[in-house]
Amino acid sequence: MTGYEPPTALPRELLDHAGMSAAIAAHDFGEVFRLARSEAGISYSKIAAECDIKPERVGALARGLGSVTTFEKIAQIADALRIPGAALGLAPRKWETPDTPRRELPLPARATATDRDGDEVRRREFIKASAGAGLAVGMPDLTRPVTGRRVSKEFPQQLRERTARLRRLDDVLGGGDTYRVYLGEYQATKALLRDCTYTEETGRSLLSVLAEQAQQAGWAAFDGGKHHDATSLYEDSHTAAVEARDAALAGNALAFLAYQAVNGDRAAGIQIAARSCATAGPDAAPGVRALLHERLAWAYAVAGLPSETERALSAAESALDEIDGSLQPDWVAWVDHNELQIMSGRCWTELRRPLRAVPTLESALAKYEDTHARDKSLYLSWLAASYLTAGEVEQSAKATSRALDLSAGVASVRPRQRLAPVLRRLSDHRALPEVAEVLEKARV
Template sequence: MTDYQPPTALPRELLNHAEMRAAIVAHDFSAVFSLARDLAKISYSKIAAECDIKPERVGTLARGQGRITSFDKIATIADALRIPGHLLGLAPRDWETAVAPGHAPTASARITSTTREGSETVLRREFFRASAGAGLVLGLPELTPIKASRQIGRDVPEQLRQRTARLRRLDDVLGGGDTYRVYLGEYHATKTMLREGSYTEETGHALLSVLSEQAQQAGWAAFDAGKHADASSLYEASHQAATEAKDTALAGNALAFLAYQKINADRTAGIDIAVESCSTAGPGAPAGVRALLYGRLAWAYAAAGNADETERALDAAESALREDDGIPQPDWAAWDGNGLHIMAGRCWTELCRPLRAVPVLEDFLSHYDDTHARDKSLYLSWLADSYLAAGEIEQAAAITGRALELSAGVASVRPRQRLAPILHQLRAHQDLPAVADVLEKARA
């Protein structure tokens, strides 16, 4: 690294200026650019050149027209204007840890440099978290509020469904602790629309279907955040809305979510609900939906220790995926062979079959991106579990350590819950250096 300072670097006193600081935290770059020009005499042409933005676009933004919500562009602006990462919801930027020539790097700089490979994942996760918290939600357009007497057109449910699909992408990089309020807000907004708006029967059914989908999304986030009572309530509300909408696929999925939540507390009830979820969706459901529900049924059987029924359910899921029935798959059921493979690996781990679990899990995880930090840490926990069952203690310790690294800072209770019993088992082998290291990492 060098000590190069771009011509657009904001002076320290301007970064501490109350108005500028508020604009930065809010990602309000119209105000940031205006203040940079007015108070630091940094021209729009310089900002455009250093931030790789067209000059006319900078002027448009400075007039308050439009927003910048792209992670890559915000990261570029942070570097060009020398805005510390934490003000934008980003991890520290490279230049923040740079040192002058001839000086040894500090301990924190050395740590940053050795973890640079994973820093982009952290940066993106922090950006998405900041965007969701600021209400930006990836630049989604705001919907016009529905007044009590307003007629809701037939196109509104589809607009809401597309919006819900885009919001679902937040779950790829954030935990439920970060997304729950966003998803819950969408659910309540649609409930208000149903209660206060005016619409045809067909549109009303479509709105109820969207409401069911949003309730499942919010329920999943609540479950991920450890809010189990909220999750159950939302899943039940989802099932009711889907039933009223005559959307059997969504009704079955609501039951599958309930089964997944209940399986640890009451395995018999969990299996019964999972079986009901498959029958509710029925043979006419899209192939991807049936595969998803049979996969969750397999998990219910595996958690109960029933290997034969687990295999039957996995076979049913695979058969469904092989079908090309031409029915469009709903976005919420975007399940493919990868989803089935990871579910199979989890099931065989739960059934203490490491010879079947390890190859499946390792193959999947070898190309699963670290951006999906929560899910990858969870899947790694099942791999570590299987290695423990196989007596490969040091390999289990190494994988557990990687899972701990990925789950750090993720707003989800599930990774640590999954890793807790594994760490407990590893304590019996704490004389091994690899195990001692991961136990120390867990304590830290």
């Protein structure tokens, strides 16, 4: 075997590619195949022939559908693509020579100790490398959850706990990194519902989990710029939640749809957001009501309706005040008074009320950890916009610069989209050194 060099052997420089290193470490062979074709011109038909996989299966894997889990097939892929065994957790392959570079689950080269905010960059890269295999949060293997083809009544709760732990990836990674993970979880649960047997009660619980997973996948799609996929997943979530009789999740699915709609049809966004609150109802958990009223406030603010915005924010605050330590759904665990302050500041920014927005955002962001890099960079963009409205150009440039630093390397389209109009407004003041510096940073 050592004398044969397959036509699918990956070039050494591609093995050093940050994305390829992460995909190999995560056993995300679909991404490995996709990069092999896009970066090295290795066709899927050649990969299929060398790996003894049907060509349509190779294409499906590259689109994020399915996974490779058997030892035999992983070893075969390693040999066909000349991936060193250590990089996949295998023993050295027969074709390896003493000078074959060892790649034991490497981190991308850019995560170095000299990077700005280096610790957080390394943290993001490590989690990103693990996310494709669902390993970043140390979860148990739930790939074979059933006895025969029957789902136990305990399994939906186990699956919900897994979903909650995977949700933590969104704290540090953007949707471009998490979408495939969340979509895979949703598709796996959908297959369980289709292929297995269960009681009516267990079926409703599975549908509720499916609705939750669809929302998480939809959010990652939205964050990664896949808006059509996001809409489809939110609609699927709403259908599943209604069938599961889970009013809270049905309301949240509508709130997600409203968040998308308000950027185009503001009246439709308000209508859907109001419907989301009504769907969840007054008996929903306080955290759920707080979240849905926050999103209603946002819809009103984008439409330029200050009185309605203030009423919705007040309703959200009243709901948060009701939380007395009782258990809330995990998907609203991030909603607290500080987060409500941030949403309030965002709303007042949209309404061009900088005297209210600036102190609110400054106070809230002082308590907001840099580990939430994507979200903090987004929130800083609203602070920068309010500074500009107030005529504080230098302060706006400072906030914009920090937002650019935090968003660097985060796989989300939203920070740069949010900063684009701020940068255009700042360009009118390019004669100021602080502005010239941040404009150059944005250009680079």
